[in-house]
Amino acid sequence: xxxxxxxxxxxxxxxxxxxxxxxxxxxxxxxxxxxxxxxxxxxxxxxxxxxxxxxxxxxxxxxxxxxxxxxxxxxxxxxxxxxxxxxxxxxxxxxxxxxxxxxxxxxxxxxxxxxxxxxxxxxxxxxxxxxxxxxxxxxxxxxxxxxxxxxxxxxxxxxxxxxxxxxxxxxxxxxxxxxxxxxxxxxxxxxxxxxxxxxxxxxxxxxxxxxxxxxxxxxxxxxxxxxxxxxxxxxxxxxxxxxxx
Amino acid sequence: xxxxxxxxxxxxxxxxxxxxxxxxxxxxxxxxxxxxxxxxxxxxxxxxxxxxxxxxxxxxxxxxxxxxxxxxxxxxxxxxxxxxxxxxxxxxxxxxxxxxxxxxxxxxxxxxxxxxxxxxxxxxxxxxxxxxxxxxxxxxxxxxxxxxxxxxxxxxxxxxxxxxxxxxxxxxxxxxxxxxxxxxxxxxxxxxxxxxxxxxxxxxxxxxxxxxxxxxxxxxxxxxxxxxxxxxxxxxxxxxxxxxxxxxxxxxxxxxxxxxxxxxxxxxxxxxxxxxxxxxxxxxxxxxxxxxxxxxxxxxxxxxxxxxxxxxxxxxxxxxxxxxxxxxxxxxxxxxxxxxxxxxxxxxxxxxxxxxxxxxxxxxxxxxxxxxxxxxxxxxxxxxxxxxxxxxxxxxxxxxxxxxxxxxxxxxxxxxxxxxxxxxxxxxxxxxxxxxxxxxxxxxxxxxxxxxxxxxxxxxxxxxxxxxxxxxxxxxxxxxxxxxxxxxxxxxxxxxxxxxxxxxxxxxxxxxxxxxxxxxxxxxxxxxxxxxxxxxxxxxxxxxxxxxxx
Numbered sequence: 001x002x003x004x005x006x007x008x009x010x011x012x013x014x015x016x017x018x019x020x021x022x023x024x025x026x027x028x029x030x031x032x033x034x035x036x037x038x039x040x041x042x043x044x045x046x047x048x049x050x051x052x053x054x055x056x057x058x059x060x061x062x063x064x065x066x067x068x069x070x071x072x073x074x075x076x077x078x079x080x081x082x083x084x085x086x087x088x089x090x091x092x093x094x095x096x097x098x099x100x101x102x103x104x105x106x107x108x109x110x111x112x113x114x115x116x117x118x119x120x121x122x123x124x125x126x127x128x129x130x131x132x133x134x135x136x137x138x139x140x141x142x143x144x145x146x147x148x149x150x151x152x153x154x155x156x157x158x159x160x161x162x163x164x165x166x167x168x169x170x171x172x173x174x175x176x177x178x179x180x181x182x183x184x185x186x187x188x189x190x191x192x193x194x195x196x197x198x199x200x201x202x203x204x205x206x207x208x209x210x211x212x213x214x215x216x217x218x219x220x221x222x223x224x225x226x227x228x229x230x231x232x233x234x235x236x237x238x239x240x241x242x243x244x245x
Numbered sequence: 246x247x248x249x250x251x252x253x254x255x256x257x258x259x260x261x262x263x264x265x266x267x268x269x270x271x272x273x274x275x276x277x278x279x280x281x282x283x284x285x286x287x288x289x290x291x292x293x294x295x296x297x298x299x300x301x302x303x304x305x306x307x308x309x310x311x312x313x314x315x316x317x318x319x320x321x322x323x324x325x326x327x328x329x330x331x332x333x334x335x336x337x338x339x340x341x342x343x344x345x346x347x348x349x350x351x352x353x354x355x356x357x358x359x360x361x362x363x364x365x366x367x368x369x370x371x372x373x374x375x376x377x378x379x380x381x382x383x384x385x386x387x388x389x390x391x392x393x394x395x396x397x398x399x400x401x402x403x404x405x406x407x408x409x410x411x412x413x414x415x416x417x418x419x420x421x422x423x424x425x426x427x428x429x430x431x432x433x434x435x436x437x438x439x440x441x442x443x444x445x446x447x448x449x450x451x452x453x454x455x456x457x458x459x460x461x462x463x464x465x466x467x468x469x470x471x472x473x474x475x476x477x478x479x480x481x482x483x484x485x486x487x488x489x490x491x492x493x494x495x496x497x498x499x500x501x502x503x504x505x506x507x508x509x510x511x512x513x514x515x516x517x518x519x520x521x522x523x524x525x526x527x528x529x530x531x532x533x534x535x536x537x538x539x540x541x542x543x544x545x546x547x548x549x550x551x552x553x554x555x556x557x558x559x560x561x562x563x564x565x566x567x568x569x570x571x572x573x574x575x576x577x578x579x580x581x582x583x584x585x586x587x588x589x590x591x592x593x594x595x596x597x598x599x600x601x602x603x604x605x606x607x608x609x610x611x612x613x614x615x616x617x618x619x620x621x622x623x624x625x626x627x628x629x630x631x632x633x634x635x636x637x638x639x640x641x642x643x644x645x646x647x648x649x650x651x652x653x654x655x656x657x658x659x660x661x662x663x664x665x666x667x668x669x670x671x672x673x674x675x676x677x678x679x680x681x682x683x684x685x686x687x688x689x690x691x692x693x694x695x696x697x698x699x700x701x702x703x704x705x706x707x708x709x710x711x712x713x714x715x716x717x718x719x720x721x722x723x724x725x726x727x728x729x730x731x732x733x734x735x736x737x738x739x740x741x742x743x744x745x746x747x748x749x750x751x752x753x754x755x756x757x758x759x760x761x762x763x764x765x766x767x768x769x770x771x772x773x774x775x776x777x778x779x780x781x782x783x784x785x786x787x788x789x790x791x792x793x794x795x
Contacts, residue, residue: 200631216640
């Protein structure tokens with residue numbers, strides 16, 4: 001983790017929402033830079049070099065997706081979008097254009113902070129090699145990516161190659177939102193965009209094998225109409241070669 | 246020449262007892278009564294010659310046996326037959342030929358033609374007259390039959406036109422009917438011009454008609470349309486080869502019918518004119534009826550919209566004000582008495598504000614859904630997916646409201662993939678669960694079940710609460726109806742009507758079990774369909790690159 005305070009640029013035209021975001025984030029010791037229009041926002045991002053961008057999709061001067069495209073042209077910063085309820089298509093389009101995650105208005109500060117933390121953590125870990133990556137844990141499941149071993153309460157869990165691949169993709173982006181399209185592309189390949197049902201079936205398999213109650217999952221979460229997200233526990237450091245139960 | 250001919254025809258017709266006016270009708274108009282069968286006029290003459298020869302053959306054996314006066318009858322018969330069957334020309338030819346043949350073969354001296362006796366001129370004259378009269382009468386008869394047939398056909402066509410017009414539901418259909426039937430009636434191309442909302446005439450059937458009308462024609466039609474009842478209503482305007490027929494209905498002029506005939510003069514005949522007027526009136530009436538049907542429908546829609554709008558406004562007014570009042574009250578208390586309140590009270594107030602805010606959010610969500618359902622129609626984003634997944638996400642959405650309540654899940658393990666819009670079905674489940682939570686005690690469990698039934702999946706949400714009042718099982722799915730209208734539980738009564746709209750869009754049904762006690766059991770069905778196979782997914786899985794980047 002970097003030593004300096006985390007800088008976040010907020011691009012949001014609603015004054016009250018900006019105030020709420022500022023208060024919440026500053027309470028966590030983060031530095032907040034506000035922008036009320038897309039143009040101002042993009043300028044601030046380029047000047048201030050923040051660690052994360054919060055972008056509202058309903059900006060007056062430029063479409064949110066367009067802003068994402070502009071930013072993605074020259075930065076790989078995590079971008080969190082804010083969008084209204086019921087605008088699934090808009091969210092999917094934003095995510096596919098390069099946004100990393102989204103929050104649906106209205107949202108509470110717990111949700112906000114949880115999302116931000118996930119993306120800040122990812123950012124700082126991205127440079128580390130996989131050999132230093134510890135075993136990934138969620139619930140009573142441990143996923144060891146190096147040994148390609150998945151255990152649940154200490155017992156080995158058998159996964160088919162596709163299931164394992166799917167789990168891997170989820171683990172690597174843990175906490176992050178993954179759209180159906182992204183998952184299909186990563187696991188099956190570029191030509192499978194229309195085979196959404198494959199994805200559903202395999203996600204169901206994973207839930208059955210790894211969740212305590214597959215019908216009410218705690219870790220492999222569905223974001224209706226958009227995609228999936230794996231919520232894990234904090235990663236544990238490796239101890240020897242054994243998987244952690 | 247034609248006129249004398251007509252006069253003769255007229256005279257002869259009156260001979261048979263037809264009165265003078267009808268006789269005149271017979272003489273003009275109507276397509277010429279073609280002689281059936283005679284391949285050109287020549288055929289008739291050939292037959293005339295043949296018949297005379299036949300008559301001669303018949304008469305020759307009787308030469309010397311019978312008196313000449315009787316033998317002549319054979320020839321008379323021949324002339325009559327030829328005149329009836331083949332018309333005037335051959336009839337006259339037959340009579341002339343008969344006289345000569347008679348004189349040659351049957352009058353002494355035989356085999357010679359000597360016009361000794363002027364009697365034979367008389368015979369020629371009589372036969373000639375007979376030929377003329379008989380052939381004319383026969384021709385008249387034929388023409389009469391043809392005319393009757395023609396008239397009957399026209400009457401039938403008009404009947405068909407009326408029938409078709411009464412069944413037409415839109416202006417386009419009226420135009421199609423008019424075009425088709427007028428075509429059959431008048432053997433002419435027909436275009437219906439209807440006024441648009443600015444009163445400018447436009448072709449009703451824009452496919453093929455457009456190309457054939459010149460702008461000049463449309464301009465003339467517009468002029469006729471605009472010059473209202475002052476002009477003679479029975480006049481039909483005529484320009485070039487186009488006939489303009491104004492369509493005047495009792496209240497106002499409804500359009501103009503353009504008739505493009507190859508022989509427009511035929512259409513100017515009185516009988517055709519009458520026909521045109523009848524058609525025009527029928528079409529105008531149909532258009533008028535259509536106009537008023539649309540007006541009535543618009544009025545109905547307007548009334549219904551107004552009613553809904555009012556209901557919506559009053560629902561919003563009440564259901565938004567209630568939480569807002571609470572929020573304003575609670576927050577002002579917090580603001581004023583921050584220092585004096587205990588920490589516990591402060592927390593309570595803050596949590597209450599949050600609850601009210603969430604409640605308002607739910608209401609706004611429902612209102613938005615309702616709005617979207619009504620205005621945009623419902624665009625489903627259907628995908629093949631597992632029911633279990635959407636049940637899980639609905640429960641996740643309501644985790645705050647569920648708050649440790651026991652939820653039993655009884656989803657059949659053999660459920661196949663179902664084709665539905667996840668966001669909408671999640672919405673539906675959330676609404677049903679919300680009701681279950683609202684109307685039952687927090688200590689009682691809620692159960693969600695799904696079973697296969699025939700070609701549907703039956704999903705049910707059960708609670709052990711107050712249940713639905715008897716008799717209201719259907720009514721609660723109407724907008725703005727609540728089980729207990731006086732109750733303090735808010736929600737504007739939109740939830741279930743939204744559920745119904747969602748399920749109907751999916752081709753399913755929704756209802757509440759009347760016999761379920763205690764509590765309420767809401768159920769809905771989704772059609773099964775045939776899910777895509779995913780066996781390929783399995784095989785491909787095994788052939789995928791196993792290296793997989795770590």
